[in-house]
Amino acid sequence: MNLSIILVFVLSLLFVTGSQSLTPRQIIPSPFTVEKVGKNKLAATVKWDGVDNNDTQILYASLLCDPIQAIDVDNAFQNPVFSGRKVTFDLTVYISSVAVTCRCDMDTNPNLDPDERWTLNFGFETP
Template identity: 75%
Template sequence: MNLSIILVFVLFLLFVTVSQSLTPRQIIPSPVTIEKVGEQKLAATIEWDGIDNNDNQTLFASLECDPLQAIEVENPFPYPVFSDRKVVFDLTVLISNVSVTCVGEMDTNADLIPDELSQLLPVKQITPKLFTVDSTGTNKYVATIKWDGTLNDDNQKLISDFDCHPKESVTIENAPQYPIFGDRKVSFDSTVQKTGNNISCSCNTDIYPVAEGLSTF
């Protein structure tokens, strides 16, 4: 009887010791970075580190962008191995001047399907607001663009452009500009050369160097 009690106690200690020594296997991804690699071509890169992973372990990686009609992910579901330490997605811009949001996801379980993804990675992006136009004098106007964003450093350089048509009717005096993210706004001075015409204007603010087709409005 005494022997039985001692045996149960020893087994309990072994269970506790083993359970405390287990380290959860996980992937520690970095935010998605996007760069222009050609005409209407972008490359989105996800790098990672991890805990208790075998270098030959196959991972699940995915990148999805919305709206689908504006940008195509040519290799949305590659299966890298852990030792690669990064995966690159090839993107083709189908429609420019459209705001695009991309979400990258990774997991140690290579058998996941898209609706079972477990980790959402935030995307570095600019979120511009509608521009405002104010009169500053006879045939003189100033257009102001403001923005917010995610994962941006206040000193990060941006590119901001403003364009109006027909070009012979209005002159933009200081476009493009290269503000920093912390400015949170930029202003463009314009002079109307011909009155009585319908004038349409568009603007674009993006992380510099520009990734064509992203963060525009």
């Protein structure tokens, strides 16, 4: 008798589960823009939107461009607020007519964990 009560109790725990629906927190990148803002100066703007993010949440953004001999990112690491929905990086051009590739990493954690961040790769030719 006691064994059957214990068995019913254990089986009921296995078959009856409570679930909680969690909305995944997402950052969704939008197309980037690169604009000329002065002699040998460019501004690369990366925009985003998101799901279930706090508008006051601080993001961690970085921009790396290659080849480093042709272009330099003046403010490569920034901490924008999510509600701003964009971040602008200042670029200095050293050599014109060069194909440049850039990588923008965005994360909600300061360690830029590869499993939690999104990466946007883009390329352009220096003016």
